[in-house]
Each structure stands twice: as structure tokens, then as C-alpha cells.
Amino acid sequence: MAQLRREVRSTEEALKGVQQDTPLVVGHVVEIVGEDHAVVEEETDDGSPHGYYVRVHGAVDRARLKPSATVLLHASPSHAVLEALPVDAAGEGAAAAxxxxxxxxxxxxxxxxxxxxxxxxxxxxxxxxxxxxxxxxxxxxxxxxxxxxxxxxxxxxxxxxxxxxxxxxxxxxxxxxxxxxxxxxxxxxxxxxxxxxxxxxxxxxxxxxxxxxxxxxxxxxxxxxxxxxxxxxxxxxxxxxxxxxxxxxxxxxxxxxxxxxxxxxxxxxxxxxxxxxxxxxxxFPLPDRRQRRLVFRACAAGMSLDGGVDLESLAARHDRMSAAEIAAVCFEAGMRAVRGDRPVVTSEDFEEGYRAVAKRPECGAYYELSYDS
Incomplete structure (x- = not known):
């Protein structure tokens, strides 16, 4: 009876620690052993998992206690399971994967x-x-x-x-x-x-x-x-x-x-x-002239273009534009035609779209990274 009282007091103290946001260790259930024990894993500082055979306190929701479930463990040396987290709170596990x-x-x-x-x-x-x-x-x-x-x-x-x-x-x-x-x-x-x-x-x-x-x-x-x-x-x-x-x-x-x-x-x-x-x-470097021409053609393939649109001249410019920025030029040109209630996109639309994208601070930003390192 005295042992039971001590166990109850230990459980109440552990649960009080949870309520007071005492730092706990997050582990994962490997196997359920009977009603009151489980094999769990926790991460160590070097990233490797350590397994423990531990006790499961009585207040833990048994419906959540399944293999791969995320649980809160008491600090060393007991590593007892104090709470089983729901899948949405854990944010990972088999369901998240x-x-x-x-x-x-x-x-x-x-x-x-x-x-x-x-x-x-x-x-x-x-x-x-x-x-x-x-x-x-x-x-x-x-x-x-x-x-x-x-x-x-x-x-x-x-x-x-x-x-x-x-x-x-x-x-x-x-x-x-x-x-x-x-x-x-x-x-x-x-x-x-x-x-x-x-x-x-x-x-x-x-x-x-x-x-x-x-x-x-x-x-x-x-x-x-x-x-x-x-x-x-x-x-x-x-x-x-x-x-x-x-x-x-x-x-x-x-x-x-x-x-x-x-x-x-x-x-x-x-x-x-x-x-x-x-x-x-x-x-994946920034595209050269040939690649810019191909990107312009791909982005404008589904657009209704006026006969005066010259994608080659746009691709020939020396601005360092990425493929995403070229797509943005085509989008801006199309939006200008929409605003003007016109059925086709003109060369003036592309010029305006080009200028709108080119003046962005991040446009053509070249990351001075050592890609050969």
C-alpha cells in the first residue's frame, strides 16, 4: 500500500511538471509491452537514437499509445512516458510522412x-x-x-x-x-x-x-x-x-x-x-542568350501575340534575368493586355513588362557564391 501511495505521488508530481511546462524529452514508441510498459526511443546529442524499456504512467491516453507515436518522456534516469501526443500536435510520424x-x-x-x-x-x-x-x-x-x-x-x-x-x-x-x-x-x-x-x-x-x-x-x-x-x-x-x-x-x-x-x-x-x-x-546558372530565347518561347507559347512581338530581341538583351524572371515578364505583358481589354499582347506590352521586372531590386541578382567549392 505504501508503494502504491509513492507511485501515485510520483505520477502527480510528474503531471504537475507537464502542466508547468517543465522541459521534457520527446521520444517515439517502438513497441507496447503489456498495459504499463513500452519500448521507446529518444534522440541523443549526437543524433543517434537510444532505446529504453520504460513505465507508462496511468494518466496516459492508451488510445494514442501506438508504435511510432510521439510521446513526452520524463528526464533521465526514469524516461517514463508521461503523455502521448496526438498526430497533429506531434507534427510527424507515419501519418506526417x-x-x-x-x-x-x-x-x-x-x-x-x-x-x-x-x-x-x-x-x-x-x-x-x-x-x-x-x-x-x-x-x-x-x-x-x-x-x-x-x-x-x-x-x-x-x-x-x-x-x-x-x-x-x-x-x-x-x-x-x-x-x-x-x-x-x-x-x-x-x-x-x-x-x-x-x-x-x-x-x-x-x-x-x-x-x-x-x-x-x-x-x-x-x-x-x-x-x-x-x-x-x-x-x-x-x-x-x-x-x-x-x-x-x-x-x-x-x-x-x-x-x-x-x-x-x-x-x-x-x-x-x-x-x-x-x-x-x-x-543551374543564369540562362545565356540561347536559353533565354527558349524560355521566352515556352512562356509565351500559350499567349495570343500580336504579329509585331519580337521575342528574339528581348532574349538578346544583356540583362541577367533568371528563367523565373522571364516568366514574370510574360505575365506582366499579359496583365497589361488584360487591363487594356485587348485580345492580343503587343510588343509595347512586353516592353512595359520587361521594364517592370527589370527595375525590381532583386532582378538579375547574381549570388556571388563559390559554386565550384
Whole structure:
């Protein structure tokens, strides 16, 4: 009886700590053992998960206590489960990872033809991502492992994300789209768990492609030792671990390919860039004259143009415009025709649209980055 009273007092004190926002550790359920115990994992400072066999306090909602559920754990040494978070509060887990899967009917309607002026980039990405998934026997015959990952890097608006959307449209594979910023969770261990869940689900649905946009949000080289930076570091460590062990034996033979995109390749941690992880680096520079002409043609293909419109002269100008800015020129020209209640877009509309985009402070901004680093 005395032992029971002590247990009740311990539970009440623990729950009071939750109510007073006492810092707790976020963990994840691995297995339920009976009514009052569970095997859980929590993240350590180096990003690796540690497992514990712990007690589940009586006030915990058993309906939420399932494998992969996110739970609040008491601090060491007990690591007892004090609360099971709902899926929407946890923000991750199997349900959140599933939400990142782009369904067949929801895939972007962007084709390779829409990514104008990037022939070399399209060839490299298709060779490194699509070919290993559709014809793995070609690599097996030669005796080489296909690339595990591809890094798309270049200034904003040069077609990196658009090419990834085209891959999603054409690939006969499951496609996961993840934002790097979304991997940095509010709770300790939330980000690394999300990385594990995404790769686990990708392996289950192989062949599959994981696209991580703005990867610099979680893969930048360490600059300080603050709590936020340590959590970002744990996400990076987990990402590296998943890329090193796609199929459990260190070989990338499980039908999972990774595409990452960044505007700041100079800030990425060298550990991510080494061969064997991101084996292919695809540069997206600002378009040259020929590429600008192709982009103008692609953007204006569906527009009703007056016979005097000369897209070639616009492409020949020396302003450093990205593909996104060229698309903005065409949009502004079309909007001017709409405002004028005219059925066609004239050369004057394009001139006005060009000037409107060119005078923006960010237009043609060239990122002075060392893309060769």
C-alpha cells in the first residue's frame, strides 16, 4: 500500500511538471509491452537514437499509445512516458510522412518540355535518377552502383524546383516532396524522426524519389553550439545515416533516389557533399542568350501575340534575368493586355513588362557564391 501511495505521488508530481511546462524529452514508441510498459526511443546529442524499456504512467491516453507515436518522456534516469501526443500536435510520424507523398493525381503538370533551356541539366538528372529506377540492370551489368543522390544548385529562379516537378510528373515511382525547413521540428528529436519516417516509407513504396527542397536549412555547416543548431545537426546526422544505409548494408540498392536543391551550396556541410552520398552535382546558372530565347518561347507559347512581338530581341538583351524572371515578364505583358481589354499582347506590352521586372531590386541578382567549392 505504501508503494502504491509513492507511485501515485510520483505520477502527480510528474503531471504537475507537464502542466508547468517543465522541459521534457520527446521520444517515439517502438513497441507496447503489456498495459504499463513500452519500448521507446529518444534522440541523443549526437543524433543517434537510444532505446529504453520504460513505465507508462496511468494518466496516459492508451488510445494514442501506438508504435511510432510521439510521446513526452520524463528526464533521465526514469524516461517514463508521461503523455502521448496526438498526430497533429506531434507534427510527424507515419501519418506526417505519408502526407509528404505526392499522389499520382496530385503530381505537378510540369513536363520536361516545360523546363526550357536546361537540356544538359535534364539529361544529367534523368541519367542519375530515372535510369537507375527504370533500368537497374544496366548498372548491374557494368558492375557499378548507381548514384545515390543528386544536388541541384544555382541562383533562385533557374529551374531547380521546376525540374524536380517534371521528374515527379514523369517518374513511374512514388514521389516525396520535403522542405528542408519543415525537418526542423519544435520538439527535440522531431526532425530526425521525420527523416527516418520518410526514408522508411520511401523504402516500403520503392521505387521512390525523395525531393528535399532548400536543403541548406538543415545541412549547413555548423557555426555555433546553440540548442537550435544542435537540433539541426541531429537532423543532418540522421539524413547522412539514412543515405549511407538505404538497404541496411551500405549499398543504394533499394530503389530510393534522393534529389536535393539549394541556392547556397557554399554553406552545405562537406560531409553531405562527399562522393557516395550526393554523387552528382547539377549546376543551374543564369540562362545565356540561347536559353533565354527558349524560355521566352515556352512562356509565351500559350499567349495570343500580336504579329509585331519580337521575342528574339528581348532574349538578346544583356540583362541577367533568371528563367523565373522571364516568366514574370510574360505575365506582366499579359496583365497589361488584360487591363487594356485587348485580345492580343503587343510588343509595347512586353516592353512595359520587361521594364517592370527589370527595375525590381532583386532582378538579375547574381549570388556571388563559390559554386565550384
Amino acid at each position: 505519408s502526407s509528404l507523398l505526392v499522389a499520382e493525381g496530385e503530381r505537378p503538370g510540369v513536363t520536361y518540355d516545360d523546363v526550357a533551356g536546361c537540356e544538359a541539366q535534364k539529361r544529367e538528372v534523368r541519367e542519375a535518377v530515372e535510369l537507375p529506377l527504370t533500368h537497374p540492370e544496366l548498372f548491374a551489368r557494368v558492375g557499378v552502383d548507381p548514384p545515390r543522390g543528386v544536388l541541384l544548385c544555382g541562383p533562385p529562379g533557374t529551374g531547380k524546383t521546376m525540374l524536380a516537378r517534371a521528374v515527379a510528373h514523369h517518374a513511374s515511382a512514388a514521389f516525396f516532396r520535403v522542405s528542408g525547413a519543415a525537418l526542423v521540428g519544435k520538439f527535440l528529436g522531431e526532425g530526425p524522426q521525420m527523416v527516418r519516417d520518410v526514408f522508411r516509407l520511401a523504402r516500403e513504396k520503392a521505387p521512390s524519389i525523395i525531393f528535399i527542397d532548400e536543403v541548406d536549412a538543415v545541412a549547413a555547416a555548423a557555426t555555433s553550439d546553440s540548442g537550435a543548431d544542435r537540433e539541426v545537426r541531429r537532423v543532418l546526422v540522421e539524413l547522412l545515416a539514412q543515405m549511407d544505409g538505404f538497404d541496411g548494408d551500405g549499398r543504394a540498392g533499394d530503389g530510393v533516389r534522393v534529389i536535393m536543391a539549394t541556392n547556397r551550396p557554399d554553406t552545405l556541410d562537406p560531409a553531405l557533399l562527399r562522393p557516395g552520398r550526393l554523387d552528382r552535382r547539377v549546376e
